Amino acid sequence: MSSQRALGENVLKKFVFASIIIILFLGTFQISLIAASNETTSIQAANSSINQAFSSVLTAEHTGGNVTGLLIRLNNAGALLSEAENSYQSGNLANVTSKADNAALIASQVNIDANALTTNSLRASRNQFALTVMFSIVTISVLVISLLLVWQRFKRAYHKKLLSSRPEVVDNQS
Secondary structure (H helix, E strand, O other), X not given: OHHHHHHHHHHHHHHHHHHHHHHHHHHHHHHHHHHHXXXXXXXXXXXXXXXXXXXXXXXXXXXXXXXXXXXXXHHHHHHHHHHHHHHHHHXXXXXXXXXXXXXHHHHHHHHHHHHHHHHHHHXXXXXHHHHHHHHHHHHHHHHHHHHHHHHHHHHHHHHHHHHHOOOOOOOOOO
């Protein structure tokens, strides 16, 4: 009996030891999955933020804004995201989240600046159009008034010349 009891205790110890090893392995594996999921989420969020910022920069460019500075900053964000993706794919998860978060932060700021640039460009475009219309109206008005004044002067001069001329007397003797 004592050998059966010793055998049972030995099996129980091995079972407890194996259970602890399995629990530790699964816990480490789960933490690894959670960490990888966190990095993947950061990369996806940064990618989405960069795409949205690019659309905003494109809209700002179509409205006539100078987007050179925004594109430089957007390229920097893209480079950070590329570094984060390369680190993630190579298994170096140390800086993935920070690089992806920095890329998302830069892209978010570019998005805000691009929207402001779009608003300012549209406002400047409307102001330029209104200024052009007003300048055209003033120019046409000045031109029409000048033409009327010149026409009246020539008309007066013509009438004066016509009234001052004497009619010629023609003999009807032929």
